[in-house]
Amino acid sequence: MSPQKVSRENHPFRYERIAAEVMRLIEQGAYQPGERIPSVREMSKQQGASVSAVLQAYMQLENLGAIEARPQSGYYVRHASDTEFPEPESSSPGLDPSHVNLHDLMMMAMRDSLNPSLVQLGAAMPNLELLPTERIDRIMASLARSTERVSHHYEIPPGLEDLRVQIARRAVMNGCQITPNDVVITSGGVEGIHLCLYAVCNPGDIVAIESPMYFGTLQLLEVHNLRALEIPTNPREGISLEALQFAIEHNPIKAVLTISNFNNPLGSCMPDEKKRELVSMLARYEIPLIDNDVSSEIYFSEKRPMVTKAFDQKGLVLQCSSFSKDISPSMRVGWVSPGRYKNTIEWLKFTTSAATARLPQMAIAQFLETGGYDHQLRRIRREYANNVAMLSQAVMRSFPSGTRVTRPTGGFVLWVQLPERVDSLEVYALALKNNITITPGYLFSPSNQFPNFIRLNAAVWNYPIERAVRRLGELVAESAG
C-alpha cells in the first residue's frame, strides 16, 4: 500500500487527527511543558471522538515523547528539552570547486520512489491527498469538453498568456514587481533551472551553491559540465554571505544557485533583509543569482517570506518556480522570471522543448483565477507544519543520542544528522531491507560533505510512517554501535 494513496477521511487511524490537534496546541503553547492536558474523557467530549480514539492518540503522543502519563494523575506535556536534539551546525565544505558525479545513486533513489511496497520517506513528493486535484480535474474535464478544442491550439514560448498574467499578479501581491512579459512558462521547475544554467554559464564554469543542495540541481550541474563551489550554509538562515563573498573574490564564479526559501534538504529560509544584501552584493559583482523558488508558498509562520527577485534592480535574479509542490507534480508546469535573460530563456525554451503542454497550463491558469489557490495553500501550510512537527518529534523519540534535526519553518522535508560514525548509505541499505526508503546524505554534496546525514520526507504522516521512523531509529542505533 502506498502511503500517498491513503485517504485521510477514511483512514482507520482517526486518532491521528486528535493527536495532531493536541500536538498543535502544545506547540502553540496552549498547553505548557509540565502542564496537565485534558483527561481522555474530557478530550473525547471536546473532540466529539470515541474514548478509544483519544486513548490511542495519547499513546501516540507518548510514543512521540510529546506527553507522559503519570499514574493516578493524568497526561502531562513533557519538557521539550528532555528529548530534543540540537540542530545541525552550519555546513563547512572545502574551498575547492568539485565536479559532480552522483548518477547511479540518484537513479536508484528515483526508482525507489515509485516502489509501492516501500514506506516512502525518501523522495520529496508532496502529499497527493492535500493537493487540489479534484478541482483541477473538474477544470480539465470542462476545458476538454469545449467544442473549440482550445487546448490543441498552437503553443509557443513564453507560454500561455492567461497563466503568465496570474503568475505576475500573485508576484505583485507578494511585493515582487514583475509583469506577464517577464515570465516564461517551463515544463516544471527543473526545466527552468536547466534553461537558466544554459543562459548564464558555459561548460567548465564555477557555480557557487548552498551546501547541502538538492541533488536534482547538482545533477543539472553535471549535465552542464559545471563545477560546484559549495558555500557554508546555516540550517536557519541559509547561505553565508561572508563565505560567499570570500569565494567570489577568490574564484571566477559565473552564477550563484540557491533555494533561498526552504532549502531542500536543509529547510533554511534566508531572512528577507539578508536576501536584499545577497542580491545587492551579487549586483556589485554582476553575478546572476538563480533562485530555485518552489516552496515559498509553503511557509508555517504568519507571513510569506519575500523572494530574492523582489530586490532585483539589475535584472540579475533568475527566479525559478513551479506548481508541482502545491497543485500537482504530474502536470509539469513551472515558470521562470529571468530578468535581463528573458529573451535568451525564451529562445532556449523554444529550441530545447518547443513549448509546455497547453491543457495543464490552461487548467492552472483557471484555478488561480477563480480563487481556489489561496484556500488550498492555507490547508497545505497547516498540514505540512503539523506533519513536519510529528516527524520531528518521532525522530527525537526514536533516534539515538548524537542525532541532530533541523527546525524547518516551511516546506516538507527534514534533514537529520546521524551520529558521526553512522554511514547513511548503510542506513539506506538497512532501511530498504525493512521496506523503508530514505535519501542518503551523499546525494546532497558533490564533495561528500554529508555521509552521516539523511533526508526524510514529512509530507505524509500516518501510522505506517510513524512505525517506520521508529524502526529507522533502531537501525541507526545499531549502525552507531
Place this chain on the structure above:
Amino acid sequence: MSPQKVSRENHPFRYERIAAEVMRLIEQGAYQPGERIPSVREMSKQQGASVSAVLQAYMQLENLGAIEARPQSGYYVRHASDTEFPEPESSSPGLDPSHVNLHDLMMMAMRDSLNPSLVQLGAAMPNLELLPTERIDRIMASLARSTERVSHHYEIPPGLEDLRVQIARRAVMNGCQITPNDVVITSGGVEGIHLCLYAVCNPGDIVAIESPMYFGTLQLLEVHNLRALEIPTNPREGISLEALQFAIEHNPIKAVLTISNFNNPLGSCMPDEKKRELVSMLARYEIPLIDNDVSSEIYFSEKRPMVTKAFDQKGLVLQCSSFSKDISPSMRVGWVSPGRYKNTIEWLKFTTSAATARLPQMAIAQFLETGGYDHQLRRIRREYANNVAMLSQAVMRSFPSGTRVTRPTGGFVLWVQLPERVDSLEVYALALKNNITITPGYLFSPSNQFPNFIRLNAAVWNYPIERAVRRLGELVAESAG
C-alpha cells in the same frame, strides 16, 4: 481569421472539395492530359452539388493550371509539362563544418506563426482540422473525471508504461523490433533530439547533417555548441552516402543527424535499402545516428517507409518521434528509442525536466489502444497528399520560370527554389507586407546554402491560401525583375 480555424464542413468555399476531387482524378489518370472532363452540369449531378459550386471549382482548377476552358467545347485537362517546374538538384554544401547562428531569424519566424492576421504558409504546423482532437478531448475529459485522480500520480522517466507498450507494439507492426523498455517518453520530439545530442556529443564536436535541415535542429546544435557538417542531400532519396563516407573519413564526426523519412523542408524519403546501408556504414565507424522521425506516418504511397531503427543491430540508432504532427502539437508528447543510450537518456530526461505531463500521455495511450489512430492516419495521409498537390500546382501556375519545386511523397511541406537572383529574405519581407508568412531558406543551413529557397506549409488548402500563393508568385516575379 486564422486559416487553421476554418472548419471544412461549414466552409463557404464548398467548391474546394469538388476541385480537390477532380484534381485527384486527374492525378490518378482517370482524366488524361488533353481529355475533356465532365461538363459543369454533369459534374453537378455526379457530385450532388450546385452548378455554381462546380463552376467555381472549375475556375479554381483553371487558375491552378490543371484544366483549361475551350470555348464552345468544355473543360480539358492541361498537359502537365506546360507548367511543371523541375525539382531542385541535390544540395552541394562546402566541406567545412559551421557554427550555427540563426537565433533572431528563428524567433521572428516563431512569432509570425502565432499572428492570426497572417496567411500561414510559414511554420510547419499540422492542420488542426485533420487532428483527432475531439476524440482525444473526450478521453481526457473522461480521465479527468476518474475519482482515482490517476493523472496526478507521481511520474518519472522512462514515462507511462501503457504508452510505451503502445509505441513498441506499433513499431513491431512496422518491422522494428523494440520493446516498451527501449522507449523513453519526452516532452515532444524536440526534447528527444536535445537529449540525444547530450548523450552522444560534447561541446565543439562535429555532427554531420542533411542539407537542408529543419532549423529547429540547427538551433539545437547551436545550444549544444556543436559544429554542423552539411552533407549533400537529394530531394528524393536523402543524404548522399558517398559524401557522408567521405566526410567521415576526413573529419572526427561524432554523430549523424537525419530526417530519413520526409525531411523537413526537403520532403526526401531515403529508400529502405539505402537506410540499411546508412545504418550498417555508421555501425562500421561506431558513429551514432540520431534520426528525427516525426513524419514517417504521413506517407502518400501505399506502403509505410521503414525506419532506420529497424536496421539497427548495434544499438547505435537513436530514433526520435512524437505525436505532434498526427495527434496534437500542444500535448507535447514525444519519445526516443535510444538503443544503447537508453540509461543515459533516461537519466538526462529526469535531470533536465523530471518527467512529461501525465494526462496527455494517458490520453494518447488510450487513443492508440482503442484503435482510432489508424483511421485517423488514413485520413491525414489522403488530405495532405491532396493539399501538397494543390499547393504544388498553385506554385507552378503562379511563380516565374526558373522556379523549382520538390515532389514530396509524404509530410506536408514544399521546398521551393526561386530563380537565382531572388533573395528569400526580401520575399519574406514583401510577403509580410501582404499579410503572408513564409519561411526563408536562410534558416535551413548554417553556411547559408539556400538564400533563394523558401519553405511553404501545405497542411491547409483553402481559398485564402490559394490567393496568397498567387500573390506570392507575383512578388517573386517582381523580385526576379
